[in-house]
Amino acid sequence: MNRTREERLAAMLAQTPYMTFLGMTAELAGDEMTAILPFAPHLVGNVTIPALHGGVIGAFLEMTALCQLAVREPLRRQPKTIDVTIEYLRPGRAQTIYARADVRKIGRRIANVHVEAWQDHRASPVAALRGHFLLSVSDDDEAAPS
Amino acid sequence: MSFDLDALAQIGARMAQGTPQAAALNFRLVSVGAEGAAMAVPWRAELVGDPDTGVMAGGVITTLLDHVCGLSVSCAVIAGGGGIMEYGMATLDLRIDYMRPAEPRREVIALARCYKLTRSIAFVRASAFEDDESNPVATAQAAFAFTGPRPAAPGVAGGAA
Numbered sequence: 001m002n003r004t005r006e007e008r009l010a011a012m013l014a015q016t017p018y019m020t021f022l023g024m025t026a027e028l029a030g031d032e033m034t035a036i037l038p039f040a041p042h043l044v045g046n047v048t049i050p051a052l053h054g055g056v057i058g059a060f061l062e063m064t065a066l067c068q069l070a071v072r073e074p075l076r077r078q079p080k081t082i083d084v085t086i087e088y089l090r091p092g093r094a095q096t097i098y099a100r101a102d103v104r105k106i107g108r109r110i111a112n113v114h115v116e117a118w119q120d121h122r123a124s125p126v127a128a129l130r131g132h133f134l135l136s137v138s139d140d141d142e143a144a145p146s
Numbered sequence: 147m148s149f150d151l152d153a154l155a156q157i158g159a160r161m162a163q164g165t166p167q168a169a170a171l172n173f174r175l176v177s178v179g180a181e182g183a184a185m186a187v188p189w190r191a192e193l194v195g196d197p198d199t200g201v202m203a204g205g206v207i208t209t210l211l212d213h214v215c216g217l218s219v220s221c222a223v224i225a226g227g228g229g230i231m232e233y234g235m236a237t238l239d240l241r242i243d244y245m246r247p248a249e250p251r252r253e254v255i256a257l258a259r260c261y262k263l264t265r266s267i268a269f270v271r272a273s274a275f276e277d278d279e280s281n282p283v284a285t286a287q288a289a290f291a292f293t294g295p296r297p298a299a300p301g302v303a304g305g306a307a
Binding site for chain 1: 164165166167168169170191192193194195196197198202203204205206208209210211212213216234236237238239240241242243244247
């Protein structure tokens with residue numbers, strides 16, 4: 001099962017129901033991935049502004065981290081999120097939001113990933129996430145830490 | 147201590163149904179009170195994050211926690227005599243620790259308590275679980291900033307300080 005990074009990313013997006021629920025897609029330029037979440041009415045948290053739900057932005061950043069890990073190397077199972085810290089910098093407006101993830105450290109079991117999301121200007125990020133993810137390194141490597 | 151029960155019920159209903167994302171996730175209001183707020187998200191197939199296990203995506207829990215944290219701030223403001231906030235507040239940061247996967251095909255409840263309100267900031271802790279708060283799926287800590295003036299003096303939900 002030697003799939004290319006394009007195939008791994010496509011499989012992750014297609015096989016994760018929640019990513020379909022959000023409506024997220026991603027593009028690859030070599031090993032650089034940009035995740036894209038087109039605006040949709042069901043993503044709104046505040047109808048008066050209107051603004052994307054903060055939880056949706058956080059979720060999109062987390063899903064971007066998972067996709068980046070799949071792009072980076074073949075994974076037996078989807079990584080499990082250990083913790084995330086989400087910083088909200090600007091309101092997410094009712095338009096497409098983009099994100100890029102940076103795998104800062106990948107060990108045998110744990111990866112540290114930073115993600116940043118923006119809309120009109122990459123230099124004016126909407127939100128950022130830092131998180132740790134548990135990698136399944138073998139078939140008998142079970143679940144989240146208990 | 148007295149607080150506006152109608153306002154609490156009103157804000158609870160508004161948060162459960164008046165937000166498109168909450169409606170899309172079928173959020174259900176569990177409780178609102180001066181001491182905190184709880185909401186639940188029912189499991190359904192399209193919210194699954196890991197198709198191998200059927201476990202709901204972390205992002206759904208993130209949204210539930212963010213949402214119920216915000217509701218708990220509104221509750222704390224009402225409990226402090228502030229009435230319903232007609233202006234906004236913004237999440238500054240949200241930290242979530244995932245202790246274990248949620249059980250597939252089960253509703254997840256999130257319970258949030260705003261433990262400190264200042265003039266401009268609210269501090270909240272929350273946890274998510276199926277039926278036992280002492281066995282959480284995830285815990286969260288969040289800070290919110292008020293984006294407009296609040297109508298009443300700051301206080302702490304539950305009375306102290």
